[in-house]
Amino acid sequence: MRSLSFAAAIEDALVQAMAADQRVVVFGEDVAGLRMNLYARFGEARVRPAPISESAFLGAAVGAAMAGLRPVVEIMLVDFIPVAADALVNQAAKLAAFSGGRWQAPLVVRATCGGGYGDGGQHEQALWAWLAHIPGLAVVVPASPDDAGGLLLGALAHDGPVVYLEHKLLAEDWLDYLGSGGRTNLSYDIPPDGARGPVPDTWEPVPLGASRMRREGDDLTIAGVGVAVHRALAAAERLATERGAEAAVLDLRSVQPLDREAVATAVRRSGRLLVVDEDYRDFGLSGELAATVLEAGIPALFARVCVEDTIPFDRRREERALPNVERILDAATRLLET
Amino acid sequence: MRPDLLRLYRMMLTSRRLEEEIARLWHEGLISGEMHLGIGEEGIVAGVLDHLGDGDAVAADHRSTPPMVMRGVDLAAIVAECLGAVGGLGRGLGGHMHLDSKEHLAASSGIVGSSGPLACGFALAHQQLRPDRVAVAFFGEGAMNQGMLLESLNLAGCWRLPVVFVCKDNGMAITTPSGRVTSGNLPDRVRGFGLPAVELDGADVETVWQAAAEAILRARRGGGPGYLHASCVRPEGHFLGDPLQRIVRHPVAELKDKIGPLTRAVTSTAGAGVTGRASSLAGITGMLGRAAAMRGRDPVARLRGRLRVDAGELEAVEREVEAAVRKAVAAALESLAEVPA
Numbered sequence: 001m002r003s004l005s006f007a008a009a010i011e012d013a014l015v016q017a018m019a020a021d022q023r024v025v026v027f028g029e030d031v032a033g034l035r036m037n038l039y040a041r042f043g044e045a046r047v048r049p050a051p052i053s054e055s056a057f058l059g060a061a062v063g064a065a066m067a068g069l070r071p072v073v074e075i076m077l078v079d080f081i082p083v084a085a086d087a088l089v090n091q092a093a094k095l096a097a098f099s100g101g102r103w104q105a106p107l108v109v110r111a112t113c114g115g116g117y118g119d120g121g122q123h124e125q126a127l128w129a130w131l132a133h134i135p136g137l138a139v140v141v142p143a144s145p146d147d148a149g150g151l152l153l154g155a156l157a158h159d160g161p162v163v164y165l166e167h168k169l170l171a172e173d174w175l176d177y178l179g180s181g182g183r184t185n186l187s188y189d190i191p192p193d194g195a196r197g198p199v200p201d202t203w204e205p206v207p208l209g210a211s212r213m214r215r216e217g218d219d220l221t222i223a224g225v226g227v228a229v230h231r232a233l234a235a236a237e238r239l240a241t242e243r244g245a246e247a248a249v250l251d252l253r254s255v256q257p258l259d260r261e262a263v264a265t266a267v268r269r270s271g272r273l274l275v276v277d278e279d280y281r282d283f284g285l286s287g288e289l290a291a292t293v294l295e296a297g298i299p300a301l302f303a304r305v306c307v308e309d310t311i312p313f314d315r316r317r318e319e320r321a322l323p324n325v326e327r328i329l330d331a332a333t334r335l336l337e338t
Numbered sequence: 339m340r341p342d343l344l345r346l347y348r349m350m351l352t353s354r355r356l357e358e359e360i361a362r363l364w365h366e367g368l369i370s371g372e373m374h375l376g377i378g379e380e381g382i383v384a385g386v387l388d389h390l391g392d393g394d395a396v397a398a399d400h401r402s403t404p405p406m407v408m409r410g411v412d413l414a415a416i417v418a419e420c421l422g423a424v425g426g427l428g429r430g431l432g433g434h435m436h437l438d439s440k441e442h443l444a445a446s447s448g449i450v451g452s453s454g455p456l457a458c459g460f461a462l463a464h465q466q467l468r469p470d471r472v473a474v475a476f477f478g479e480g481a482m483n484q485g486m487l488l489e490s491l492n493l494a495g496c497w498r499l500p501v502v503f504v505c506k507d508n509g510m511a512i513t514t515p516s517g518r519v520t521s522g523n524l525p526d527r528v529r530g531f532g533l534p535a536v537e538l539d540g541a542d543v544e545t546v547w548q549a550a551a552e553a554i555l556r557a558r559r560g561g562g563p564g565y566l567h568a569s570c571v572r573p574e575g576h577f578l579g580d581p582l583q584r585i586v587r588h589p590v591a592e593l594k595d596k597i598g599p600l601t602r603a604v605t606s607t608a609g610a611g612v613t614g615r616a617s618s619l620a621g622i623t624g625m626l627g628r629a630a631a632m633r634g635r636d637p638v639a640r641l642r643g644r645l646r647v648d649a650g651e652l653e654a655v656e657r658e659v660e661a662a663v664r665k666a667v668a669a670a671l672e673s674l675a676e677v678p679a
Contacts, residue, residue, distance in 0.1 A: 052450050
């Protein structure tokens with residue numbers, strides 16, 4: 001077992017995949033600098049800097065995937081995917097259906113997501129539910145270095161398009177690039193277990209749609225992805241010490257496909273579901289999980305802690321807008337007292 | 339027609355000094371996230387905006403402080419927005435990439451290329467509501483590869499919209515040398531859309547002013563859109579803390595953690611051949627070389643050297659600018675102390 005940072009784990013797994021399979025290529029804006037090691041080792045034929053033309057190069061990735069490559073396309077921030085939405089929403093996602101299942105576009109779209117470093121509402125969105133809404137698109141959100149590498153290989157092994165989202169509070173390279181810019185006088189609430197941790201010596205793919213129980217507990221089920229998992233874990237520890245209540249924390253890892261069975265099993269046991277989601281509240285993951293429980297016929301109490309509006313730039317207001325431990329504790333307490 | 343150089347100098351110096359103060363606040367950790375400054379672009383922005391009046395519109399990019407300053411937007415409200423203070427243009431909710439002033443019909447965005455469609459929309463409204471008014475779009479040469487901007491050039495051309503497109507070319511698309519990701523010549527590309535395109539030295543505000551006068555007048559008279567392509571040098575790179583600029587300035591400290599992995603990458607077995615790897619390394623050093631060359635051609639210093647005014651008058655202007663900037667920063671910091679609801 002080695003210990004790697006979240007960012008290093010992604011690169012390590014990607015190197016393993018690129019060394020093993022010539023079809024895996026990387027392209028996107030600034031990759032010669034951002035992925036300097038990949039660029040130096042695999043050359044420009046496989047690591048290609050792209051112009052600021054998201055709709056063209058993401059669209060080209062769909063074609064390249066249809067014609068036999070396995071592109072890993074970097075879109076920098078998930079907020080920029082809307083610029084190139086057609087390639088994913090209308091092309092890649094629908095190919096399998098339109099071809100009667102005969103043709104697939106196996107590409108991985110790598111993008112950062114999430115806030116907590118004061119970059120404003122056009123650079124800190126989650127948008128995973130917005131993407132997962134489209135049939136044919138898979139969306140994964142790793143919360144720790146081992147899952148970061150494993151899910152990248154899982155995404156590369158997937159038959160169709162996968163959006164792979166790296167949270168900027170976990171990926172140190174991106175937090176430096178977009179947040180601190182080399183400054184040392186700023187502080188961020190970085191989950192330590194998410195930003196660095198043990199990883200296998202040789203990577204194995206994590207299958208898409210398999211959740212991971214991060215903490216056991218019978219009184220309440222808390223579900224989420226990414227940094228929200230760590231906020232939930234911190235809240236669960238306080239619930240245990242302050243109230244003697246045991247909360248299970250379910251890391252969904254993948255928004256689409258969604259591990260509905262694991263959610264149902266956990267909520268059947270606890271009777272209480274609290275969704276912690278850094279994505280927007282309305283028409284999103286939290287509502288989908290509520291529907292999952294209702295459709296399974298499970299009588300349960302439900303609450304959610306989500307982002308409710310455009311994320312404020314001002315860090316004081318940003319902190320209140322993002323799911324934080326206090327908000328989770330408030331919602332959990334209300335559920336436990338009902 | 340000749341510009342009032344002292345007025346241009348005041349506009350440019352105000353923007354420069356305000357952005358230097360914003361940079362200081364960013365380095366002190368009072369401004370979070372990214373910070374894209376327009377330092378080095380002042381000659382282009384002033385040369386164009388000096389021709390605008392009430393009712394004219396500006397679609398800025400993510401370097402919107404210079405255009406906001408030069409359209410007369412309140413300086414304290416600009417700095418306060420950068421700080422995330424309630425006294426900011428957007429009450430601290432938007433941040434520096436989203437400086438907007440409805441009163442000035444001036445808006446900005448962090449999405450590269452989006453100023454093109456926005457300016458077309460402003461101009462469309464002008465045609466119906468404010469005949470003889472124009473819209474200006476600012477963007478970088480990197481944005482010239484963005485579909486929505488290219489589509490806007492066509493839209494403005496075929497609808498004869500009163501838009502002046504202004505490309506500020508610093509030769510770097512984020513941190514990639516633009517020549518590596520741009521096919522063909524950009525002014526020629528624009529001529530292909532049927533728009534007149536003028537190439538300019540953006541460090542020379544007088545030249546920009548003359549070319550802008552013509553393009554804006556033509557647009558006002560219903561002659562359709564125009565395009566100005568002005569070169570510039572941005573010493574801070576893409577944003578404060580630009581990784582290439584950091585390496586150029588502090589090579590030992592910045593490279594110490596990068597050299598080991600890079601050496602291992604180059605010498606690992608599976609991968610490209612020797613030629614491919616050598617070519618990549620050349621590409622990396624080329625990027626750093628471009629970043630290191632981002633010096634000089636300062637439009638503010640150049641204009642100051644050309645002013646033919648007596649020392650007392652110049653000193654008075656500089657003193658006034660300094661006082662206005664300091665007052666704005668103090669007011670913005672005071673607003674930051676106010677706790678938002």
